[in-house]
Amino acid sequence: MTGTPLPRLAPGSTIGMLGAGQLGRMTALAAARLGYTTHVYAPDAADSPASQVSAAATVADWDDLDALERFARSVDVVTLEWENVPVATVEHLRRFTAVHPGPNVLSVAQDRIAEKSFVNALGIATAPWRPAGSADDVARAVAEVGPRCVLKSTRLGYDGKGQARLDGGDGAAAAWAAIGGGKAGVEGIVEGFVTFACEVSVIVARGGDGAMVAYPAVENRHKDGILDVTIAPARVTPETAAEADRVARRIAEALDLVGVLAVEMFVTPDGAVLVNEMAPRPHNSGHWTMDACASDQFEQLVRAVCGLPLGSVERVADAEMTNLIGDDVLRWPELLAEPGARLHLYGKAEARPGRKMGHVNRLVPRR
Ligand SMILES: Nc1ncnc2c1ncn2[C@@H]1O[C@H](COP(=O)(O)OP(=O)(O)O)[C@@H](O)[C@H]1O
Ligand SMILES: [Mg+2]
Known part of the structure; x- marks a missing residue:
């Protein structure tokens, strides 16, 4: 399926970002690298991970129609780092500017029943x-x-x-x-309950013209329900990796996605793939791409919504990403001293238990 190319927004344009967390921050940093500026909008945007690195921030509620209109008129395109932005908010913004991904994608991704129905209707298995x-x-x-x-x-x-x-x-x-x-x-x-051999995810970027790139399937290990470690690429058979790739691309295409989509999957002991859930935004399991790939997942989002060609997903190394949750962040001095460890901190003042404070990428030679 091919679509219509989006108007190309040249460097110097302003990207509106709904949501103010670490995903917005890392997208704003990628945008800045390409010469774009970012304007963040969120109820909690004040001194947030994203606003600290953005040119502007609007602190307002999701249903503040006047603030939304002012925000939309001040930017060239809107994207998001949180898929639960109310659909009505996005519908209102769309009266004044383009929003990618759009409300059709959000309504599927916001509701686990809609999400599983959508996936199953494509002939893709879930639990x-x-x-x-x-x-x-x-x-x-x-x-x-x-x-x-x-x-x-x-x-x-x-x-x-x-x-x-x-x-x-x-x-x-x-x-x-x-x-x-x-x-x-x-x-x-x-x-x-799926007795899985492992969990994997695939991150796809898709442009308005229907072009797609996907990073290799990665393996995700959770601790207390929170992502702990991502191993890139996943240690699965080539057949399982190819199936995970096919599934993620199929979903992105069926959603007519413009942006970045992460699809989380279970791999069964016999190597089959079951979709667990999806997120139409950059994803924690894609943070390894910041240090290991030619273009990272955040830059892909910027490219997709600005109508630029998608970047190369080529991997210069394999990688292991470890999340720094809560007090883990206190280890920053030793992580900085570790040769080759690439530390990313999100600028959050308070290290509450269960809070994602940063992550560290470690590169290893390609398998
Ligand atoms: N049906 C299931 N079978 C086995 N494990 C599951 C199942 N659903 C969730 N889990 C485990 O819980 C984790 C979090 O669940 P998930 O549905 O991804 O919710 P979220 O990430 O939004 O909290 C999963 O990554 C997986 O480890
Ligand atoms: Mg999940």
Whole structure:
């Protein structure tokens, strides 16, 4: 599928960024390297990781229509680093400027049920799943998908939050309560638990003309529901790596994505790939590309939304990325002293437990 090339925005143009966290920061840094400036918009944009390195920041709510209009009129294109920006916000911005990725992509990626339905409709496998709107639904779903399963809130989950493990129907009421079931707007999805050999992700960049590039599948290890280490490339068979690549490209194409998409997948013991979830933005599992690839994932986002040719995903080395969570960041002096360790810190003042404070990339010769 090919699309219409986007208007090319020359260096010197301003990129609007929805969201003010570390992904916005690293995108703004990539933009600056190419001569673009960034204007961040978020309710929490004040002294944020992204605003610290951007030319401008608007601190306003997602439903502040006047602030959104002023922001949209002050930039040349809008992108985002957080897929949960309300669709109505993006619809409003689009009256004044282009927003990539668009509302159709966000509405799929914001809701686990919409996401899995979309993926399954493409003939791509996921864990078995059922929607659940009550504790009784959860118990019924457990009977259908099998006793070992995970109940997740359909919206706004991240880093393992909004999830409860189940082993049989007995825990249905407790699991439903644990994810906030019964509160306004909370809906659930029960997923069969996948006994995976490993977890992988593929990051695809796609331009308005339909051109695509994808980084090789990488292997992700989680600790306490949070990404801990990414090993690039993944230690899987060439067939599994090719299937993961095909799946991610197929989804990006079907979404008519302009920007960057990360697809998280489980690899089963027999090498099959099941999609877990996706994020239409740069992703923690792509941070290794900052030091190991010709163009990193953040630069790809800038290129895609500015109508530039996509960059090379060529890998100059293999890599291991380790997240610095909470107090891990206190190790910065020893990491700086370690030859070859590439330290990236996000400028967050307070090292709260579970908070992503930075990461370190270590390059190793290509396998
Ligand atoms: N159905 C499942 N089977 C096995 N493990 C799962 C399943 N769903 C989630 N997990 C584990 O929990 C992690 C976080 O879940 P995920 O759905 O990716 O939510 P998020 O990353 O948004 O918190 C996954 O990377 C995986 O390690
Ligand atoms: Mg995830």
